[in-house]
Amino acid sequence: xxxxxxxxxxxxxxxxxxxxxxxxxxxxxxxxxxxxxxxxxxxxxxxxxxxxxxxxxxxxxxxxxxxxxxxxxxxxxxxxxxxxxxxxxxxxxxxxxxxxxxxxxxxxxxxxxxxxxxxxxxxxxxxxxxxxxxxxxxxxxxxxxxxxxxxxxxxxxxxxxxxxxxxxxxxxxxxxxxxxxxxxxxxxxxxxxxxxxxxxxxxxxxxxxxxxxxxxxxxxxxxxxxxxxxxxxxxxxxxxxxxxxxxxxxxxxxxxxxx
Amino acid sequence: xxxxxxxxxxxxxxxxxxxxxxxxxxxxxxxxxxxxxxxxxxxxxxxxxxxxxxxxxxxxxxxxxxxxxxxxxxxxxxxxxxxxxxxxxxxxxxxxxxxxxxxxxxxxxxxxxxxxxxxxxxxxxxxxxxxxxxxxxxxxxxxxxxxxxxxxxxxxxxxxxxxxxxxxxxxxxxxxxxxx
Numbered sequence: 001x002x003x004x005x006x007x008x009x010x011x012x013x014x015x016x017x018x019x020x021x022x023x024x025x026x027x028x029x030x031x032x033x034x035x036x037x038x039x040x041x042x043x044x045x046x047x048x049x050x051x052x053x054x055x056x057x058x059x060x061x062x063x064x065x066x067x068x069x070x071x072x073x074x075x076x077x078x079x080x081x082x083x084x085x086x087x088x089x090x091x092x093x094x095x096x097x098x099x100x101x102x103x104x105x106x107x108x109x110x111x112x113x114x115x116x117x118x119x120x121x122x123x124x125x126x127x128x129x130x131x132x133x134x135x136x137x138x139x140x141x142x143x144x145x146x147x148x149x150x151x152x153x154x155x156x157x158x159x160x161x162x163x164x165x166x167x168x169x170x171x172x173x174x175x176x177x178x179x180x181x182x183x184x185x186x187x188x189x190x191x192x193x194x195x196x197x198x199x200x201x202x203x204x205x206x207x208x209x210x211x212x213x214x215x216x217x218x219x220x221x222x223x224x225x226x227x228x229x230x231x232x233x234x235x236x237x238x239x240x241x242x243x244x245x246x247x248x249x250x251x252x253x254x255x256x257x258x259x
Numbered sequence: 260x261x262x263x264x265x266x267x268x269x270x271x272x273x274x275x276x277x278x279x280x281x282x283x284x285x286x287x288x289x290x291x292x293x294x295x296x297x298x299x300x301x302x303x304x305x306x307x308x309x310x311x312x313x314x315x316x317x318x319x320x321x322x323x324x325x326x327x328x329x330x331x332x333x334x335x336x337x338x339x340x341x342x343x344x345x346x347x348x349x350x351x352x353x354x355x356x357x358x359x360x361x362x363x364x365x366x367x368x369x370x371x372x373x374x375x376x377x378x379x380x381x382x383x384x385x386x387x388x389x390x391x392x393x394x395x396x397x398x399x400x401x402x403x404x405x406x407x408x409x410x411x412x413x414x415x416x417x418x419x420x421x422x423x424x425x426x427x428x429x430x431x432x433x434x435x436x437x438x439x
Contacts, residue, residue: 016277029283038291046298053306058313071307092300100295121277122284126292184278191277 011206014198019119019191034120037113041103049099074098074244082248083255090251093134097127098244101186105236108194109229116236119190121183128183131247136174139254182246189239193232200225405435 025031052067060068074095079087101118108116118124139148152174153167204221207214409431 016275019277020275029281030287032283034284035287038287042291042295042298045295046302049299049303053303053310056306056310056313058310058317060310064310067303068307068310071303072311075307092304093296095304096292096296096299099299100292119277120281120284122280123288125280126285126288130292187277 011203014195014202018198019194021115033115034117034123037107037115037117038104038123040113041100041107041117045099045103070099071095078241078244078248082245083252086255090134090248093130094244094248097131097247098240101127101243102237102240105190105240106233108190108197108236109232116190116194118186118239119194121187121191124183124187127186127243128179131182131250132179135247135250135254138251142255143257178250182243186239186243189235193228193235196228197225197232200228 021033023029023031024033024036029035049067049071052063053071055061055064057064075087075091078098079091079094083090104117104123107113108119143151152170154163155166155170158166200221204218204225207218207221210218412427412431
């Protein structure tokens with residue numbers, strides 16, 4: 001931002017530089033805003049859910065009901081419906097995944113925080129890596145390494161010549177495409193959404209400093225920025241849901257027996 | 260992906276490629292996520308599961324209790340119905356018995372009355388017959404003696420004329436009446 005204010009010679013469009021926030025203390029890379037936000041999200045989620053679940057009443061309080069609604073959504077609608085009877089083992093992971101992504105996404109539109117942590121690609125990479133390791137681990141444990149690899153490389157019920165085409169695709173799907181798309185989908189959505197908001201809100205601000213005609217246009221830019229904020233809210237929830245759903249689907253696939 | 264990379268190149272040159280992760284952020288992400296996972300797994304999930312289980316149990320317990328109560332109520336109702344039917348049947352039986360008994364009593368009385376009437380009638384008839392017999396006997400005796408007396412009188416007095424004769428008869432009858 002400092003860079004932009006210094007540039008007085010005209011509007012500088014928001015860029016990837018807006019995501020490279022400098023460390024707060026010196027040049028310690030562990031003191032950047034995204035790092036603080038991630039730890040803040042951990043504290044926020046932990047405190048909220050510990051308070052909500054602490055009493056575990058049969059007739060829940062409002063707080064417990066709110067916490068239970070989110071937990072129940074992940075547990076029943078994502079884990080149980082997708083994975084099936086062995087779902088309970090994966091509920092803690094899926095629950096953590098969903099709340100962590102959702103909270104960090106929502107940081108993008110929460111006043112004063114206003115930075116979606118998942119627009120820093122490192123975090124989606126880490127989450128995708130967790131999912132990657134888990135679903136392969138589950139599959140190997142469930143089916144055995146040889147059977148699992150055979151299943152990936154030589155999908156049963158396919159004519160032999162097709163394997164020339166199918167095997168590379170399947171291998172790439174399981175080992176490259178899945179983790180990559182998982183992380184990049186989340187990252188790109190948050191990145192683009194934040195950039196869009198920046199364009200309209202900083203643009204509106206810049207227009208306000210211009211001549212009278214431009215000042216009149218400025219409210220439209222702000223209005224659009226607000227509309228996009230609502231849109232972003234939807235995207236942020238959706239992306240948290242999609243990441244968790246796909247993880248559940250991959251785990252379900254790892255547990256499914258091919259016949 | 261390519262467009263994003265070129266986009267970053269287009270942007271003023273200051274921004275690094277947004278697809279290249281930072282080591283610090285990777286470590287922070289790993290630690291933060293693991294931490295959250297451990298907290299939620301150990302503190303939150305078991306508590307929510309406990310609440311869910313207790314709720315399920317409470318609902319099931321309540322339902323079972325209600326079911327038991329209903330079964331109990333149905334059993335009591337059946338019992339009462341049976342008892343009521345039994346009582347009703349008994350009342351019916353008692354009524355029928357009473358009716359039969361009443362009819363028997365009436366029949367008994369009637370036959371007794373008829374018997375009595377017959378007895379009375381028979382006694383009366385017998386008495387009348389005896390009296391009549393007595394009357395006949397005494398009449399016969401009296402008629403005999405009267406006839407004899409009359410004959411004596413007729414013989415004793417000369418029956419010369421019609422007037423005398425009728426006088427004799429009249430006197431005789433008058434005597435008869437007198438002697439009665």
